[in-house]
Amino acid sequence: MAGLFGGSALTQARRALLSWLPFIAAIPVLWLVQYFFADQRDWEYAFQNINHIGIAIILAVSLNLVNGLTGQFSIGHAGFMAIGGYVSAVLLMRGPSEDPYRLFFIASIAAGAGAAALAGWLVGKPSLRLRGDYLAIVTLGFGEIIRVVIENTRLFGGAIGLSPIPRYADFTWIWTAAIATILVTKRLRDSTHGRAFLSVREDEVAAEAMGVDTTGYKVRAFVISAGMAGVAGALSGAFEGNLSPQSFTFVRSFEIVAMVVLGGMGSITGSTIAAAVLTLLPEYLRALANLRMVIYSIALVVLMLVRPRGLLGTREVWDLLPWRRDKRVAPRAKAPELSAALIDVRRATIRFGGLTAVSDFSLTVKPRELVALIGPNGAGKTTVFNLLTGVYPPSEGTILVRGRDTRGLAPHDIAHLGLARTFQNIRLFRELTAFDNVRLGCHHLTRESIAASVRKGELAEVEEKWINQRSEELLSVMGLLHRRDDLAKNLPYGEQRRLEIARALATDPKALLLDEPAAGTNQKEKSELMQLIRDIRDRFGVAVVLIEHDMKLVMGVSERILVLDHGVTIAQGLPREIQTNPRVIEAYLGEKYAREHAGQIAAGQVQP
Amino acid sequence: MAEFFQHIIDGISVGAIYALIALGYTMVYGVLKLINFAHGDVFMVGAMIGWYVARWTGESRSPSISGALLVTLASMLVCGCLGFVIERLAYRPLRNSPRLNSLITAIGVSFFLEYGGQYLFGPNPRVFTVLPRHPGLHAGPVSLGYVDVVTVIVSVALMIGLQRIVFHTRIGTAMRAVSFNATVASLMGVNIDRVISFTFVLGSVLAAVAGVLYASKYPSVQPLMGLMPGLKAFVAAVLGGIGNVPGAMLGGLVLGLAEQIVSGYLSSSWRDAVAFGILILVLLVRPTGLLGRGEAEKV
Numbered sequence: 085m086a087g088l089f090g091g092s093a094l095t096q097a098r099r100a101l102l103s104w105l106p107f108i109a110a111i112p113v114l115w116l117v118q119y120f121f122a123d124q125r126d127w128e129y130a131f132q133n134i135n136h137i138g139i140a141i142i143l144a145v146s147l148n149l150v151n152g153l154t155g156q157f158s159i160g161h162a163g164f165m166a167i168g169g170y171v172s173a174v175l176l177m178r179g180p181s182e183d184p185y186r187l188f189f190i191a192s193i194a195a196g197a198g199a200a201a202l203a204g205w206l207v208g209k210p211s212l213r214l215r216g217d218y219l220a221i222v223t224l225g226f227g228e229i230i231r232v233v234i235e236n237t238r239l240f241g242g243a244i245g246l247s248p249i250p251r252y253a254d255f256t257w258i259w260t261a262a263i264a265t266i267l268v269t270k271r272l273r274d275s276t277h278g279r280a281f282l283s284v285r286e287d288e289v290a291a292e293a294m295g296v297d298t299t300g301y302k303v304r305a306f307v308i309s310a311g312m313a314g315v316a317g318a319l320s321g322a323f324e325g326n327l328s329p330q331s332f333t334f335v336r337s338f339e340i341v342a343m344v345v346l347g348g349m350g351s352i353t354g355s356t357i358a359a360a361v362l363t364l365l366p367e368y369l370r371a372l373a374n375l376r377m378v379i380y381s382i383a384l385v386v387l388m389l390v391r392p393r394g395l396l397g398t399r400e401v402w403d404l405l406p407w408r409r410d411k412r413v414a415p416r417a418k419a420p421e422l423s424a425a426l427i428d429v430r431r432a433t434i435r436f437g438g439l440t441a442v443s444d445f446s447l448t449v450k451p452r453e454l455v456a457l458i459g460p461n462g463a464g465k466t467t468v469f470n471l472l473t474g475v476y477p478p479s480e481g482t483i484l485v486r487g488r489d490t491r492g493l494a495p496h497d498i499a500h501l502g503l504a505r506t507f508q509n510i511r512l513f514r515e516l517t518a519f520d521n522v523r524l525g526c527h528h529l530t531r532e533s534i535a536a537s538v539r540k541g542e543l544a545e546v547e548e549k550w551i552n553q554r555s556e557e558l559l560s561v562m563g564l565l566h567r568r569d570d571l572a573k574n575l576p577y578g579e580q581r582r583l584e585i586a587r588a589l590a591t592d593p594k595a596l597l598l599d600e601p602a603a604g605t606n607q608k609e610k611s612e613l614m615q616l617i618r619d620i621r622d623r624f625g626v627a628v629v630l631i632e633h634d635m636k637l638v639m640g641v642s643e644r645i646l647v648l649d650h651g652v653t654i655a656q657g658l659p660r661e662i663q664t665n666p667r668v669i670e671a672y673l674g675e676k677y678a679r680e681h682a683g684q685i686a687a688g689q690v691q692p
Numbered sequence: 693m694a695e696f697f698q699h700i701i702d703g704i705s706v707g708a709i710y711a712l713i714a715l716g717y718t719m720v721y722g723v724l725k726l727i728n729f730a731h732g733d734v735f736m737v738g739a740m741i742g743w744y745v746a747r748w749t750g751e752s753r754s755p756s757i758s759g760a761l762l763v764t765l766a767s768m769l770v771c772g773c774l775g776f777v778i779e780r781l782a783y784r785p786l787r788n789s790p791r792l793n794s795l796i797t798a799i800g801v802s803f804f805l806e807y808g809g810q811y812l813f814g815p816n817p818r819v820f821t822v823l824p825r826h827p828g829l830h831a832g833p834v835s836l837g838y839v840d841v842v843t844v845i846v847s848v849a850l851m852i853g854l855q856r857i858v859f860h861t862r863i864g865t866a867m868r869a870v871s872f873n874a875t876v877a878s879l880m881g882v883n884i885d886r887v888i889s890f891t892f893v894l895g896s897v898l899a900a901v902a903g904v905l906y907a908s909k910y911p912s913v914q915p916l917m918g919l920m921p922g923l924k925a926f927v928a929a930v931l932g933g934i935g936n937v938p939g940a941m942l943g944g945l946v947l948g949l950a951e952q953i954v955s956g957y958l959s960s961s962w963r964d965a966v967a968f969g970i971l972i973l974v975l976l977v978r979p980t981g982l983l984g985r986g987e988a989e990k991v
Contacts, residue, residue, distance in 0.1 A: 225968030381803035
């Protein structure tokens, strides 16, 4: 990744500015609309609705970042909105009475967004560590606490609320912010960071194995989303001219959730459209005002039963058009790399309760070595992989990867050290394309920050191009280029296995751990796989550790074999030594058989 | 000191109600790994049905013990059916889909009950009297309300009953088996659908009792009354270790006490913040709860 840093600060700034030019050019247009329509008395009611839509869009699109892209579930968005609103309102009400250039207004919005983002960090940091539904409850509880705090704070006007807030936010301000939110979210999603968010949603274990810091990304999504909600709150206060704690209840949060779910979790255009529809609907259903929430809730339940991913799913509106397809980049070859000492496991033991799954296990893997790990079912082979990749910490013993003790490291840290794996029960990101699966593998090799991805910094673009090239190359090595834009879940079984290998190779590993790559494949595919494993070693210069039951494959490909039985290493050596080792045959075929056929075994006529 | 004892007594009484609701959360979570958000609203429906039945039988005008029993039984029956229907229509079709979907559905059902209730019942609180008036017990400055005594006695009796069902009956064994591993349980001949339905019905019946007791304590009923107690009961379940039946009881008591003490010595307006403060603390310090045990995800 060296030598990618191009351009001075000035050129960087110019590039960023250029990429935002269409957006900046849109602001005067908004202002003209404001001048000719929004400020006219006849249009007042229409523009009140249009502005409400703009605020709703900011809220829905930002919540979509957490609930849709990252697959978490926050139902306290109104709380962050309240923080942004109140912080900025308090500043505005105490600020200078004249603010001709709206500089103080901008500062107050920034302060509101910052406060909301900080709150997002405080809430997200402890609760996002956990899996499951806790986040939903914590965010809900947090939203309620915020309300209680506001109602009990004199500074915030207590239960009555704040009024009058200078009404600076008009059509231009609100829609500039709404369009900016959409653009920022879109750029974020299309960057390598966006794929990291998606990988968290699809499969956290696999994402960690690919080097994605899943907790870190959840917190980031949460903080960004909270900050955007803060902007919405600030604008809302400065638009309405007043704020009261009653407008930030659970019901408000729920409306935003309904927008995200209805539009499709992960679809930015979906959220935008749903925000508009659900904002206008109550206006036209005034007669049914009492039934509004009943209708919302029924719609939500029915939608979950019929279309669980929302109306648009993860797609955007234009994906529904038949002629859209991405352009392809021609693949290019990359030179293999060499490296020093790799894996060194010293007397590792792991116990689950009273069960010792693997005991006193030692293994060294040298660069470019092909090692196989065999043994009957339940021998502890996959557990060894889980130990190596940091899914479980060892109860005793040490594991060194490239000379570094992995104790206390998270799986994504170990992936950074150069271990990549596949899973026995394929764990692809099923709802992402083959291409995105591989691109995600490249994620941890990138350097550029989230902010730069949004700004379209030069390095981010160079990196993105490099990732695309590398991913296409890997797909073509694995013979999957024709599947580039297919969803991983739609690939045939054998291709899914190969895609998993491609994804693992994308992390640029020094050692590749393959967990039963031949499972469920036929004879022809097996011999192809044998060749493929050798090719991978030669081309990418990686060591391969293989768990496999197919003896022909194991004997054909591996240079060294290690046999586990009941968590104990019963033999290790060259393939032909293992073939005639009586303890191995006993483990595979049973004690009785081994005793009765001792003669044949000694003569090398029986093979496991 | 008398004030302190008063807070303890009030705390135990509120805590017993939280514990009754928390049991429903924890049992459903145990078998389905689903946070049944609508549970707090089943509790509300229990109170509301009680109000309707009490008006219909004339119980609200001339309260009597037998009348109160009838009201409670009626609301248990209706809530049991409601729990069954909710599971059947809203959760069962989603059993194999992502957890997020079930959670959204649960919130949808919760809102449906709240706002459907508001539509039928009207948004304003109504007075609820089913228990005969009684001065309660007094020991110097400490007073022990009649409702509190009934609440504690009924809750303890129900919890003992539940403990017997879960640990000493065939269906209880089946519940524990499904909670441990549903697939294996079904291979052993356990009818998972029936066990899950039973769990919902059982939880809803307990919530109905809690609803009637809660409404008698404050004496009023309104459509959004389930929201806060429901959330707090969930916190109680997490505090005790979600999926753990004795944990839910312990969690309910601890939460009830903490709340009373904070609102007694600090300010009652901070009362609602206590539960969520505790929740965040538990998640930080001991995510598996007081009595829960953690498990690693199998890869």
